[in-house]
Amino acid sequence: MGKSLFLKGVADLMINRGTLSIHGESRETMKATNWRRRVTYVGAKTAWWHEKVIDHFKDKEWLEAVVAEVDLSPKVIDWNVSRLSSGEAQRLALLRALEGTYEDEVRYFLLDEPTSALDGGRQSMVEALFNRFLNANQIGILFVSHDERQVERFARRHWQIYDRHVREIS
Amino acid sequence: MITISYEELALGSVLLLLNGVVSLWFRTGMAVTLVVSSVRMVVQLGLMAYVLRYLFLTQMPLWTLLAVVVMISFAGYEVMARQKHQIEGGWGYGIGMGSMLMAASLVTTFSLFVQIKPDPWYDARYTIPLLGMVLGNTMTGISIGLTTLTTNLKQERDAIETRLALGHNKWAACETVVRQALYTGMIGIVNSMSAAGLVFIPGMMTGQLMAGADPIEAAKYQALVMFLIAGGTTIGTTLAVFLGVYRLTDNRHRLRLERLILRK
Numbered sequence: 016m017g018k019s020l021f022l023k024g025v026a027d028l029m030i031n032r033g034t035l036s037i038h039g040e041s042r043e044t045m046k047a048t049n050w051r052r053r054v055t056y057v058g059a060k061t062a063w064w065h066e067k068v069i070d071h072f073k074d075k076e077w078l079e080a081v082v083a084e085v086d087l088s089p090k091v092i093d094w095n096v097s098r099l100s101s102g103e104a105q106r107l108a109l110l111r112a113l114e115g116t117y118e119d120e121v122r123y124f125l126l127d128e129p130t131s132a133l134d135g136g137r138q139s140m141v142e143a144l145f146n147r148f149l150n151a152n153q154i155g156i157l158f159v160s161h162d163e164r165q166v167e168r169f170a171r172r173h174w175q176i177y178d179r180h181v182r183e184i185s
Numbered sequence: 186m187i188t189i190s191y192e193e194l195a196l197g198s199v200l201l202l203l204n205g206v207v208s209l210w211f212r213t214g215m216a217v218t219l220v221v222s223s224v225r226m227v228v229q230l231g232l233m234a235y236v237l238r239y240l241f242l243t244q245m246p247l248w249t250l251l252a253v254v255v256m257i258s259f260a261g262y263e264v265m266a267r268q269k270h271q272i273e274g275g276w277g278y279g280i281g282m283g284s285m286l287m288a289a290s291l292v293t294t295f296s297l298f299v300q301i302k303p304d305p306w307y308d309a310r311y312t313i314p315l316l317g318m319v320l321g322n323t324m325t326g327i328s329i330g331l332t333t334l335t336t337n338l339k340q341e342r343d344a345i346e347t348r349l350a351l352g353h354n355k356w357a358a359c360e361t362v363v364r365q366a367l368y369t370g371m372i373g374i375v376n377s378m379s380a381a382g383l384v385f386i387p388g389m390m391t392g393q394l395m396a397g398a399d400p401i402e403a404a405k406y407q408a409l410v411m412f413l414i415a416g417g418t419t420i421g422t423t424l425a426v427f428l429g430v431y432r433l434t435d436n437r438h439r440l441r442l443e444r445l446i447l448r449k
Contacts, residue, residue: 026350027437028346028350028439029439048353048354051351051352051438055352057350058346060343061347062346063344064344064347108347
């Protein structure tokens with residue numbers, strides 16, 4: 016089974032037969048929109064639906080403060096999305112998903128090759144940002160990567176999907 | 186009123202030859218369709234004329250109702266036949282037919298009881314032509330609206346799924362697509378209202394003028410018909426687009442584009 020399909024299934028974006036729950040609350044009893052706020056899938060391809068970057072965010076101040084952490088200039092906030100390079104779009108899409116993460120509620124992210132369009136230095140910056148949230152116990156992450164070194168560096172636990180089986184690698 | 190003979194009518198059809206020559210010369214692939222649709226047009230109008238003559242004569246409400254049902258069914262079928270991506274199963278026809286039925290019957294009944302008030306109210310001389318005009322335009326609105334909806338849902342799939350993944354509900358996620366579908370479905374009637382009387386004289390008014398009606402009365406009738414068409418198009422297109430979104434998503438706020446089949 017494909018990794019993306021698996022992640023989309025967990026996020027309930029596709030018909031699936033799994034049973035899932037967060038802290039004892041089952042997915043089926045939660046509204047789908049609430050489930051996806053708690054278990055958020057971020058695809059490898061980025062997509063935008065408004066004209067400008069800022070229109071996709073609610074909290075401009077937060078965005079202005081956080082863009083530097085992933086090596087983006089605050090100017091991109093007011094750009095049209097058509098101007099974004101794939102690397103800029105990828106980092107902004109991650110910020111868009113992270114927006115609205117507060118201390119009172121742990122959120123889980125299903126990230127499908129989230130740094131595939133970034134060079135090594137910026138990959139590390141994105142990982143550092145994730146680590147900041149992770150260390151504050153605000154988020155949990157399931158991360159798909161094809162980059163062995165990134166796995167070495169970033170992963171705390173490591174699974175492999177091979178021949179339709181999931182296997183944990185210690 | 187000046188009547189035209191069958192010979193004169195046949196001479197008029199010579200103009201179609203022109204169209205045929207252009208289609209063959211430039212290989213638009215339309216030559217066969219042209220022949221089929223022009224023959225259909227003549228046969229359908231002829232049949233309609235005989236049916237109307239009979240309906241006007243007998244004034245039987247049941248026959249009028251039957252004619253109404255047949256007209257709406259054809260319109261519903263036409264809507265679906267024009268879709269490239271069709272919603273599968275009974276829903277596909279149901280959406281087109283249901284929106285059409287709702288829009289046309291509401292608007293036509295409204296005009297029969299409030300403005301025109303024929304006696305009896307179901308007088309076929311008013312019911313059938315009114316319904317015909319409303320249906321024709323509503324059909325276009327619904328079919329363009331649905332085409333835009335399905336095409337854009339497919340095209341904007343990544344953006345919609347991204348919004349759903351971020352926890353937006355299905356109506357919010359489809360918002361831009363819905364707006365676009367409603368807009369293209371209704372722009373036709375808006376355009377023809379602003380051009381009516383300046384750029385063209387609408388068909389019904391032309392008919393009344395040629396039949397000897399007073400221009401002021403004809404203009405009043407035409408304006409009323411435009412209102413009816415605008416109302417019918419709005420009701421029909423809105424219903425069809427929202428039912429379309431309802432069917433192409435589910436209660437877990439997922440996009441269900443596998444319910445769309447490509448029409449051969």
